[in-house]
Amino acid sequence: MKILQLNHVALHVSDLDASCRFYEQVLGLTKIDRPAFDFEGAWYELSPAAQQSPRQELHLIARPPENAMPPRECHIALLVESIERAEARLRSCGALFQPPKRRPDGAIQIFLRDPDGHVIELCSWAGMY
Secondary structure, three states: OOOOOOOEEEEEEOOHHHHHHHHHHHOOOEEEOOOOOOOOEEEEEEEOOOOOOOOEEEEEEEOOOOOOOOOOOOEEEEEOOOHHHHHHHHHHHOOOEEEEEEOOOOEEEEEEEOOOOOEEEEEEEOOOO
16 A cells, blocks of 8 residues: 555534634635535645645534544644744734744744644744745
8 A cells, every 4th residue: 555645634623614714714725615415514725736636635524523622742734835924824813823933853833723722733944935
């Protein structure tokens, strides 16, 4: 078996509307078409198909998470073009987040939580772009 890439991440959310606002307005993700499942949810594009074939996606499932607050070690990491622009966007949205911190390998990280407490890491490599 050969794994080609990460296809999607699925998260249970307790308030679909609040989660959609967070992922659209705070993180700037684009909503994409979703099959007609028998439960509510929303799908988002994480990387355009032009960058990854096929694109990578985030799937929100409208069911409360089983654990009230996931630990920081359980997180989604999203590579961003500029950690400075990401920080500016979070500040302009009034989002709560931990300020940028450099990892030992040189990557820079920002951590924040979505409305259900899922941990989101925004990361960038210094001098990446």
